[in-house]
Amino acid sequence: MSTVRAMRPLALIPAFNEASSLADVIKRIQAAHPGLPVAVIDDGSTDETTAVARQAGACVLRLPFNTGYGAALQTGYKFALREGYDCVVQIDGDGQHEPADIPALLDVIERREADLALGSRFLGGTGYRPPLLRRLGMSLFRSLASNLTGVKLSDVTSGFQALSRDLLTFFAADRYPADYPDADVIVMLQRAGFRIKEVPVTMYPNARMSSMHSGLRPIYYVFKMLLSIVLTPLRHEAVERKGD
Amino acid sequence: MDPLRMTTHQQLFAVLTSAILFFLIIELVRRRKLREEYSWLWLLTGATMIVLVVWQQLLIIITLVIGAVSPVTTLLLFSLLFLLATAIHYSVIISRLSTNVKTLAQEHALLAGELERLRRR
Numbered sequence: 001m002s003t004v005r006a007m008r009p010l011a012l013i014p015a016f017n018e019a020s021s022l023a024d025v026i027k028r029i030q031a032a033h034p035g036l037p038v039a040v041i042d043d044g045s046t047d048e049t050t051a052v053a054r055q056a057g058a059c060v061l062r063l064p065f066n067t068g069y070g071a072a073l074q075t076g077y078k079f080a081l082r083e084g085y086d087c088v089v090q091i092d093g094d095g096q097h098e099p100a101d102i103p104a105l106l107d108v109i110e111r112r113e114a115d116l117a118l119g120s121r122f123l124g125g126t127g128y129r130p131p132l133l134r135r136l137g138m139s140l141f142r143s144l145a146s147n148l149t150g151v152k153l154s155d156v157t158s159g160f161q162a163l164s165r166d167l168l169t170f171f172a173a174d175r176y177p178a179d180y181p182d183a184d185v186i187v188m189l190q191r192a193g194f195r196i197k198e199v200p201v202t203m204y205p206n207a208r209m210s211s212m213h214s215g216l217r218p219i220y221y222v223f224k225m226l227l228s229i230v231l232t233p234l235r236h237e238a239v240e241r242k243g244d
Numbered sequence: 245m246d247p248l249r250m251t252t253h254q255q256l257f258a259v260l261t262s263a264i265l266f267f268l269i270i271e272l273v274r275r276r277k278l279r280e281e282y283s284w285l286w287l288l289t290g291a292t293m294i295v296l297v298v299w300q301q302l303l304i305i306i307t308l309v310i311g312a313v314s315p316v317t318t319l320l321l322f323s324l325l326f327l328l329a330t331a332i333h334y335s336v337i338i339s340r341l342s343t344n345v346k347t348l349a350q351e352h353a354l355l356a357g358e359l360e361r362l363r364r365r
Contacts, residue, residue: 061357
C-alpha cells in the first residue's frame with residue numbers, strides 16, 4: 001500500500017429503524033467532513049430508513065433481515081474493502097455521536113498513529129453521564145479490557161470509531177461477533193498486534209433508549225461480554241499477528 | 245434370580261424401542277428427510293442400546309463400574325447422555341448455520357447494492 005497518496009475514507013452508519021434521525025446525522029457528517037462518502041447499512045429496518053438515507057445522498061446497503069449491530073458493521077467493512085477504501089469511520093445513526101469529531105478520529109488513522117481510533121466520551125469531559133447501571137457495566141469492562149491488554153482505556157464500549165484497512169481485513173473474517181462488538185473486540189485486536197488510540201469525542205444521551213440495551217438484553221450483554229473476554233486469550237486467532 | 249440381570253420382558257421392550265428408533269432414522273435418511281451427516285448420533289444411540297441389551301454381561305460390567313443400582317438405570321443414564329450429546333450437536337450446527345445465514349445476508353446486501361449502482365450508471 002502506498003504511503004504517499006491520500007487515504008480514501010468512508011463513513012459507515014449501521015442503522016436499524018433510524019428514519020427519524022438519519023437525515024440529520026448524514027447532513028451533519030457532510031458538513032463536518034465535506035466530500036466524505038457515507039454508506040448506510042440498513043439492518044432490516046421496517047421504517048423508511050433506506051429511503052431517507054438515499055434521499056440524504058448516502059449509499060445504502062440493505063440487509064434482508066435484522067442481523068445485529070456487529071453483523072451490520074461487518075457488512076460495511078466488507079463493502080469498504082471491496083470498494084477500495086483505506087479507512088472507515090463508524091458512527092451511530094441515532095444522533096448519539098457528534099459528527100464534528102469525525103476529522104479527529106480519521107486523523108489518527110491517516111497519520112498511522114493507530115489502527116483503531118476509539119472515540120471516548122470520558123476523555124473530553126463533555127458532561128454526559130450514562131445511567132448508573134450502564135456506568136457500572138462500563139467500568140467493569142474497562143478494567144477487564146485494560147488489565148488484559150495492558151493499555152489504559154477509558155471508553156471500551158464506544159461505537160464511535162475509525163479503523164484502518166488492515167483492521168477492516170481482520171474484522172471481515174468470521175471472528176467478528178454478530179451481536180455486540182465491544183470490549184471483547186478491543187481485547188482481541190490488541191492481542192493480535194493492532195494499535196489503539198483514544199480520541200476525546202462528544203456523545204449525547206440517546207433520547208429513545210437504544211433497542212440494543214433495553215429489556216433483558218443488558219443481562220445477556222454482560223454474560224456474553226464476560227464469556228467472550230475470558231475466552232479471547234484462549235482462542236487460536238488471538239495469537240495471529242497483524243498481517244498474518 | 246440375579247438382580248443385575250434384566251428380565252426378558254425388560255430386554256424385549258428395550259430391544260424393540262431401540263430397533264424402532266434405528267429403523268425410523270434409516271427410513272428418514274432413505275426418504276432424504278434427514279441428511280446422513282445428522283443421522284449418525286441417533287443411529288449410534290439405537291445401536292448402542294441394542295448391543296447393551298443383547299450383551300448383558302457388558303451392561304452388568306458397566307453398571308458395576310458406574311455404581312448404578314440396576315442395568316435399567318444404566319440404560320436410562322446412557323439414553324440421557326446421548327440426548328444431551330445430540331442437543332449439543334444441534335447447538336453447534338445451529339451456530340454454524342447462523343454464521344452461514346449472516347454471511348449470506350451480507351453477501352446479498354453487497355451484491356444488491358452493487359447491482360443498483362450499476363443500474364444507475
